[in-house]
Amino acid sequence: MKALLPWLDAPLLDALQRSHSHALLVQGPAGVGQLELAMLLARSWLCESPAAVHQRQPGCGDCASCRLFAAGTHPDFQLLLPEALDAACREALGLPAEETAEPKAGKAKPSREIKVDAVRQLLGFAQATSARGRAKVVVIFPAEALNAVAANALLKTLEEPSGVLRFALATHDPAGLLPTIRSRCQSLSLPLPPTDAAEAWLAGEGVEPALLKAAGGRPQLAREWHEAGLRAQAWSSLPKRVARGEAAALADWAPPRAIDALQRVCHDLLRRCHGQPGQYFDTAALPACSRVQPLLAWEQQLRRAARHAEHPLNAGLLIESLVTAGQAALAQAHS
Ligand SMILES: [Zn+2]
Incomplete structure (x- = not known):
């Protein structure tokens, strides 16, 4: 996984220490790193370092599990994204692109929804035994992209996951989720980052810190606008x-x-x-x-x-x- 967003350290540690839920819903305004936080949670839950296992510390980044995670090949991890966001999100996270079949001629635009087929595949993963024995983790982003059929297919697994399965859902539109999904998750609010931390990160990314105000305090949005030429x-x-x-x-x-x-x-x-x-x-x-x-x-x-x-x-x-x-x-x- 790519460079971290420094303002996520505190919420990550807090979530690891305090939350015992098997399903977390990371929510907050877009452009502050919900997906990144969900990924850090996943890496930490899978990490095999003694500190992570026994003291609920963030993933070490160095053990066999963390290295598989960084390479995007962890057998106990699934990332569920809508087709339309898949490539961009994986690139932003520094993960290799999914191997997909050649796009067929005349195929419709990639979907912005997470469809039931993807959830069905996920249920197969949910029922399988954990390959490394520590945990199995699913990250879903953005959770509001689950269409109604897909969300319903997920409900039962979300409620009583088998054994070591954990979920981190991320959303910037919790109202767009089925209430039944929301109620099965413990919610974790990710607020706007402190201005100084966000500005320092932007400067490191080669983005004028003044754009942070334009983007309403959302550093990832500021960077996106910068990349678009603003x-x-x-x-x-x-x-x-x-x-x-x-x-x-x-x-x-x-x-x-x-x-x-x-x-x-x-x-x-x-x-x-x-x-x-x-x-x-x-x-x-x-x-x-x-x-x-x-x-x-x-x-x-x-x-x-x-x-x-x-x-x-x-x-x-x-x-x-x-x-x-x-x-x-x-x-x-x-x-
Ligand atoms: Zn580790």
Whole structure:
């Protein structure tokens, strides 16, 4: 497994020491490392070092089990991901790609759901004997991707796993899970990391720490935006460019991300109207505004657009009209 996220050390130790449940549900906002924490739990539960076995310490990273885990070949471990996320997640974790059959011509897009077939395969693993005898662990991410049939197929195993089987589910949308799944897991909240730890990690990743604020304190999201080409300078100039009606400010962005950015602008402008500091932008980056009403109307419009953002008929026109609406709202909010 790849480099750790330093802010996970404390929650990991805490979970290992305090939780006796065979099924943990790691939850929290996206982009703070739920999957990584679930993987660290799995590695620790499987680790064969005396400290891990007897004192519930984190996986040592060095024993035979930890090395198999890092290589992605541990016989007592299963990672369940939706097809659409499989390659990206494995790469992010530093695991080798799954060997999959050549994609068939005309095959549908990879699914964003975890389907019942995958769960059935998992049940086979659940019933088999542990190969190394320490434990068997299943990580499921994101747990809300389990569709209803798949979730139901999992229920019984989740409730009374055979012997040494343990689960770590990770989600950033616990409300999207079946209540019957939630109730069978002990929940483990992963909050936003401390700012200094997150900024230090971003700096080490070659990402401007200023992007942490843009991403609402979620370091992995900040890194994702950085990789997509966002720079702090461009971000901080965005509100004033919207005030000038410059849709070009968002020209390089896919519609969902552009709309998300405009929603953050709108959110912070509303805060500014109420005399509060910006959440995603420095207050100095926000144009002056005092009237809430026009901004609320713009907010509505952005929310409607966000619902259809995956399939806009004409992305360029959509973004342009949203920026123009923002410009108009700001003109009214300022007067
Ligand atoms: Zn170990």
